[in-house]
Amino acid sequence: MTESNHHHEKCRELFxxxxxxxxxxxxxxxxxxxxxxxxxxxxxxVCMKTLKRTVDVCRNLxxxxxxxxxxxxxxxLIGQLAEGGKRG
Amino acid sequence: xxxxWKPEIKKDEDYELVQAINAGRADRFEELINRYEQKIxxxxxxxxxxxxxxxxxxxxxxxxxxxxxxxxRYETKLKNWIYRIAASACIKRRRKSKFAPEKELSLDExxxxxxxxxxxxxxxxxxxxxxxxxxEELSSIVKAGIDSLPDKYRMILMLRDIEGFxxxxxxxxxxxxxxxxxxxxxxARLYLRDRLKDYFDHDRIESPS
Ligand SMILES: [Zn+2]
Numbered sequence: 566m567t568e569s570n571h572h573h574e575k576c577r578e579l580f581x582x583x584x585x586x587x588x589x590x591x592x593x594x595x596x597x598x599x600x601x602x603x604x605x606x607x608x609x610x611v612c613m614k615t616l617k618r619t620v621d622v623c624r625n626l627x628x629x630x631x632x633x634x635x636x637x638x639x640x641x642l643i644g645q646l647a648e649g650g651k652r653g
Numbered sequence: 654x655x656x657x658w659k660p661e662i663k664k665d666e667d668y669e670l671v672q673a674i675n676a677g678r679a680d681r682f683e684e685l686i687n688r689y690e691q692k693i694x695x696x697x698x699x700x701x702x703x704x705x706x707x708x709x710x711x712x713x714x715x716x717x718x719x720x721x722x723x724x725x726r727y728e729t730k731l732k733n734w735i736y737r738i739a740a741s742a743c744i745k746r747r748r749k750s751k752f753a754p755e756k757e758l759s760l761d762e763x764x765x766x767x768x769x770x771x772x773x774x775x776x777x778x779x780x781x782x783x784x785x786x787x788x789e790e791l792s793s794i795v796k797a798g799i800d801s802l803p804d805k806y807r808m809i810l811m812l813r814d815i816e817g818f819x820x821x822x823x824x825x826x827x828x829x830x831x832x833x834x835x836x837x838x839x840x841a842r843l844y845l846r847d848r849l850k851d852y853f854d855h856d857r858i859e860s861p862s
Contacts, residue, residue, distance in 0.1 A: 584839035607773040618779040619846040623814035631694045647679035
């Protein structure tokens with residue numbers, strides 16, 4: 566694992582497929598290939614870990630509250646439509 | 654494939670409610686709002702980047718859901734159908750605005766550089782437990798990062814990584830091919846990762862470890 570190794574074909578190939586790897590969208594063989602490469606190549610490992618963390622952060626982002634005034638307005642609006650039977 | 658709307662009925666968690674509403678209980682539509690309002694609001698907020706526009710988008714979405722629910726045939730989950738309506742409201746809105754042509758993100762700009770650019774050690778922010786990392790400040794950094802993504806990448810990232818739709822579902826919602834969704838998602842994630850990296854390298858005051 567020398568510095569110059571990182572711009573190997575393999576790294577580039579893996580770099581392109583990292584998201585599919587994290588999303589388990591690749592076949593088993595490709596996954597094992599990627600894992601074997603990551604074990605040997607530190608920059609690719611860092612790349613994978615930081616990308617995974619980015620996705621985890623997104624998945625755990627807290628939702629913002631709907632402004633209560635708007636929420637009330639929306640319900641009133643729909644309530645009027647529902648009562649008027651204007652659907653269809 | 655985008656046109657892959659399967660003909661069979663998908664009885665999801667909303668099935669009973671939709672049946673009731675369509676059988677005349679329009680008063681129960683509010684329950685549907687309860688279920689999806691916050692999600693659609695957050696989706697809209699990230700897509701529009703503005704509270705007032707987001708509210709307009711949510712209202713337009715629910716009005717359309719209300720109007721067309723009677724024709725909903727469970728060819729997809731209700732949730733996916735609602736997002737399809739929200740996404741098209743958003744795309745329509747975007748077409749009306751006169752923004753510059755969308756920036757394309759290329760893979761090469763995210764490839765770790767030679768020498769100094771290729772880190773050899775996993776940084777703390779990717780290593781510490783997630784709950785120790787995710788605070789208000791980081792949340793706002795991530796949201797600002799998402800907001801600064803070009804629209805077509807942002808929409809995919811929202812559907813896949815925030816809303817949790819699968820590649821196939823996101824493709825269906827947006828009428829894109831699955832490979833197109835994958836390509837855009839990967840670039841969006843790499844872009845966001847670089848924003849996080851910049852933040853932890855330069856701006857974060859205390860170390861998270
Ligand atoms: Zn490598």
